[in-house]
Amino acid sequence: MVVLLALLLVLLFGLGFLNALWWVAAAVVLFGLFRYRSGGFSRWGSGEGDGFRDYRDYRDRQDRWSRRYDRQRRGRRRRESRGDR
Secondary structure (H helix, E strand, C coil): CHHHHHHHHHHHHHHCCCCHHHHHHHHHHHHHHHHHHHCCHHHCCCCCCHHHHHHHHHHHHHHHHHHHHHHHCHHHHHHHHHCCC
16 A cells, blocks of 8 residues: 555656646655654654554543452452451
């Protein structure tokens, strides 16, 4: 797919010598290509993949949830382990 976009970019750039509007179209394709390949401007140069970032955020949310609700249910677990009901 990237090869097709590169060919389209070359074609649009070549047609730009006939009409400057094609250069604008080539710039839009180039902009879209860089946006697609990099995942957006906010992630340029970060060095982390999206998968790891998503996993880390998920893991942090799970840890916060566990800490919050384990404190609230500590007494119930103690009662259940003793057999008091």
